[in-house]
Amino acid sequence: MPAPVSGPRTLYDKIWDDHVVDVQPDGLTLLYIDRHLVHEVTSPQAFEGLRNASRPVRRPDCTLATVDHNVPTTIRKGFSSVKDFIEEPDSRAQCVALEENVKEFGLTYFGMKDRRQGIVHVIGPEQGFTLPGITCVCGDSHTSTHGAFGSLAFGIGTSEVEHVLATQTLLQKKSKNMRVTVDGTLNEGVTSKDVVLHIIGVIGTAGGTGCVVEYAGSVFRGFSMEARMSVCNMSIEAGARAGMVAPDEVTFEYLKSRPLAPKGEAWDRAEAYWRTLHSDEGAVFDKEVKIRAEDIIPTVTWGTSPQDVVPITGVVPDPSNIVDDPVRQASVQRSLEYMGLTPNVKMTDVKVDKVFIGSCTNSRIEDLRSAAKIVLAAGPDAKVAERVYAMIVPGSGVIKQQAEAEGLDVVFKRVGFDWREAGCSMCLGMNPDQLKPQERCASTSNRNFEGRQGAGGRTHLMSPAMAAAAAITGYLCDVRKFLGKEPSGGAPVIKVLNPDAFLTDPVLAPPEPEGALSTASQTSDLPSSSTPSVGLRFTVVKGIAAPIKIENVDTDMIIPKQFLKTLKRTGLGSALFFTKRKDPVTGKDTDFVLNRAPFDKSKIIVCTGENFGCGSSREHAPWSLNDFGILCVIAPSFGDIFRTNMMQNGMLPIQLPKVVCEELAVDAESGAELEVDLEQQVIRRPGGKPDVPFVVDAFRRHCLLNGLDDIGLTMQKKDKIEEFEGRRSQVWPWLDGFGYKGNKIAVAKADKKMDW
Ligand SMILES: CC(C)[C@H](C(=O)O)[C@@H](O)C(=O)O
Numbered sequence: 004m005p006a007p008v009s010g011p012r013t014l015y016d017k018i019w020d021d022h023v024v025d026v027q028p029d030g031l032t033l034l035y036i037d038r039h040l041v042h043e044v045t046s047p048q049a050f051e052g053l054r055n056a057s058r059p060v061r062r063p064d065c066t067l068a069t070v071d072h073n074v075p076t077t078i079r080k081g082f083s084s085v086k087d088f089i090e091e092p093d094s095r096a097q098c099v100a101l102e103e104n105v106k107e108f109g110l111t112y113f114g115m116k117d118r119r120q121g122i123v124h125v126i127g128p129e130q131g132f133t134l135p136g137i138t139c140v141c142g143d144s145h146t147s148t149h150g151a152f153g154s155l156a157f158g159i160g161t162s163e164v165e166h167v168l169a170t171q172t173l174l175q176k177k178s179k180n181m182r183v184t185v186d187g188t189l190n191e192g193v194t195s196k197d198v199v200l201h202i203i204g205v206i207g208t209a210g211g212t213g214c215v216v217e218y219a220g221s222v223f224r225g226f227s228m229e230a231r232m233s234v235c236n237m238s239i240e241a242g243a244r245a246g247m248v249a250p251d252e253v254t255f256e257y258l259k260s261r262p263l264a265p266k267g268e269a270w271d272r273a274e275a276y277w278r279t280l281h282s283d284e285g286a287v288f289d290k291e292v293k294i295r296a297e298d299i300i301p302t303v304t305w306g307t308s309p310q311d312v313v314p315i316t317g318v319v320p321d322p323s324n325i326v327d328d329p330v331r332q333a334s335v336q337r338s339l340e341y342m343g344l345t346p347n348v349k350m351t352d353v354k355v356d357k358v359f360i361g362s363c364t365n366s367r368i369e370d371l372r373s374a375a376k377i378v379l380a381a382g383p384d385a386k387v388a389e390r391v392y393a394m395i396v397p398g399s400g401v402i403k404q405q406a407e408a409e410g411l412d413v414v415f416k417r418v419g420f421d422w423r424e425a426g427c428s429m430c431l432g433m434n435p436d437q438l439k440p441q442e443r444c445a446s447t448s449n450r451n452f453e454g455r456q457g458a459g460g461r462t463h464l465m466s467p468a469m470a471a472a473a474a475i476t477g478y479l480c481d482v483r484k485f486l487g488k489e490p491s492g493g494a495p496v497i498k499v500l501n502p503d504a505f506l507t508d509p510v511l512a513p514p515e516p517e518g519a520l521s522t523a524s525q526t527s528d529l530p531s532s533s534t535p536s537v538g539l540r541f542t543v544v545k546g547i548a549a550p551i552k553i554e555n556v557d558t559d560m561i562i563p564k565q566f567l568k569t570l571k572r573t574g575l576g577s578a579l580f581f582t583k584r585k586d587p588v589t590g591k592d593t594d595f596v597l598n599r600a601p602f603d604k605s606k607i608i609v610c611t612g613e614n615f616g617c618g619s620s621r622e623h624a625p626w627s628l629n630d631f632g633i634l635c636v637i638a639p640s641f642g643d644i645f646r647t648n649m650m651q652n653g654m655l656p657i658q659l660p661k662v663v664c665e666e667l668a669v670d671a672e673s674g675a676e677l678e679v680d681l682e683q684q685v686i687r688r689p690g691g692k693p694d695v696p697f698v699v700d701a702f703r704r705h706c707l708l709n710g711l712d713d714i715g716l717t718m719q720k721k722d723k724i725e726e727f728e729g730r731r732s733q734v735w736p737w738l739d740g741f742g743y744k745g746n747k748i749a750v751a752k753a754d755k756k757m758d759w
């Protein structure tokens with residue numbers, strides 16, 4: 004069992020210690036979860052699990068749901084119901100399922116008629132649902148965003164969503180402490196997005212794997228909450244479990260007037276506690292990275308991984324310059340082919356077809372203001388370049404309303420931007436907002452994976468200001484070209500307004516959930532389970548192993564977004580590695596390894612590249628592997644959420660040094676079978692070659708060997724959870740219930756007043 008940290012502690016240590024419900028001898032910890040955000044993509048199977056086991060949601064008062072990924076961003080005038088409004092049947096089914104689930108389980112829900120609807124990671128902070136010192140989870144990898152408030156916030160898979168709904172806890176292994184310090188003075192035109200892209204360029208997409216990153220230094224202290232959120236948001240792109248910034252005056256100022264922030268005496272108590280939340284002098288970090296602010300200039304990505312960054316003054320990289328690493332050379336070559344870029348071409352000579360300003364990284368009021376500033380600086384005759392389609396998608400209805408009150412919509416529409424309704428939109432394209440094959444997009448989102456914004460689409464990540472500059476010029480563009488220029492006469496005026504005006508309106512009270520089955524008062528009634536239910540077992544797997552020689556196999560690659568619209572866990576085998584296995588033009592099978600005999604019958608994958616399963620938290624990735632017949636993946640390293648998701652489904656991720664993976668890949672390539680024995684923790688190889696030993700956490704191994712299910716096990720800790728909740732009510736009373744008490748009359752009025 005890891006020794007509890009004595010002496011100076013990090014911010015992460017402190018929040019962790021304050022949420023421990025129970026610790027097992029091997030250090031695995033049952034952690035209490037204060038806040039749970041729910042969206043339509045990763046929750047249907049979790050609610051179904053609750054329903055099948057007749058379990059209520061333990062803490063509806065700590066759960067907030069909304070629809071964001073599937074919603075169309077077209078004007079909602081005349082909106083009457085999701086059923087009538089959403090045309091695409093699978094998107095509609097997922098949104099309808101969430102509406103039914105929130106009613107059945109008694110959860111607070113911001114639907115499409117509610118102006119508080121928006122991207123989960125935008126609305127939580129906006130409403131004050133996200134607070135310093137809390138643990139916060141969501142079935143979504145960008146939950147790291149909420150760490151900007153000095154909370155421990157991380158993404159989880161659907162099985163864990165079910166676990167949190169049922170028990171308000173999670174079984175967690177403590178991550179390592181990492182600190183990224185950026186000190187100094189930022190150059191002109193450099194924003195928080197440039198800072199985080201630069202950091203990922205320095206440490207790589209696996210640089211934060213296994214770690215919780217604290218962002219420290221004068222640059223983050225000087226950032227607004229919006230800017231801190233953009234940085235923490237992309238922690239997941241650096242492989243980190245979570246990112247965080249210690250709370251300070253900027254945090255308190257942002258929170259004070261939010262509807263769900265504590266008020267009066269509760270605020271004073273909360274603030275006193277929050278002021279203790281910082282890393283102590285002398286606290287030890289397992290990993291430290293220091294970056295000079297002066298070294299950062301406006302940054303864009305050139306490739307298909309967020310680590311593929313280049314200053315806007317730079318050129319497209321030349322793979323022939325990579326002499327010592329053939330795997331890297333091949334991967335750069337492949338990315339350039341996909342991106343349709345020629346080595347050594349100036350980045351500013353790259354033409355764009357579309358511009359997307361939005362996503363949970365950059366769709367907040369400050370982002371929109373910074374884009375509008377560039378539009379105004381471009382002069383009275385500026386227009387979105389003729390061949391370019393540019394869209395702005397505010398992160399929430401509240402932001403949209405505030406932006407309109409500030410006149411930002413006028414600034415954008417005047418030059419030809421499309422002004423849309425709130426949602427995830429073209430960040431992922433689960434709704435109709437997508438790139439066509441080979442279209443190139445200047446995007447303020449967070450992922451530039453192949454096909455991310457639409458099959459065959461090409462994404463360049465950048466700041467809102469840079470995206471606005473690209474829209475006007477039609478090229479990737481150095482934003483500094485527009486800086487220092489004042490808007491000339493006749494330009495619309497931006498009036499910066501205080502967000503309070505948009506948040507404290509009494510019409511914000513939500514409806515009491517109709518037909519609610521459970522309420523907070525029912526929550527102590529945790530069904531006890533003396534024998535944990537039997538889940539999926541893993542003992543010995545013998546079979547063909549498919550070699551995959553790709554680095555950073557992200558979960559978008561394992562299963563693209565169009566297959567996430569299912570309400571089931573099964574039937575996803577043919578979706579596995581879809582874009583690799585199907586030719587986008589002919590629709591025919593490619594010669595990708597899993598299409599070729601004998602590998603089309605593989606039970607194991609041997610990957611030689613680092614960071615398998617990085618990116619999104621979609622549990623659909625292990626579900627599709629499982630459906631295909633693959634039960635074990637061997638790789639040099641894994642994305643944290645993916646690793647957990649595999650084990651939640653009775654599958655085994657095995658981490659081994661790269662050289663060993665390369666040797667096993669040779670065995671795999673020969674078409675011979677490998678035998679993975681979890682009991683003995685060895686891999687048996689063909690041709691009498693020596694066994695390869697591996698290690699799996701004792702608890703996880705026990706669960707896999709016996710098919711034990713986490714929820715059943717946690718249910719046995721009911722007394723400890725209740726005891727923790729009793730203490731929580733006394734020490735952190737502002738965390739009980741989050742203050743929305745239904746006011747039907749006010750809501751009815753709000754609906755009438757709403758002008759979509
Ligand atoms: C759908 C969801 C699981 C996913 C995530 O975890 O990130 C999505 O938000 C994304 O950005 O890819």
Ligand code: SF4
Nearest residue numbers: 145362363427430431
């Ligand atoms: S990354 Fe994109 S798709 Fe995922 S939650 Fe954020 S906005 Fe939505």
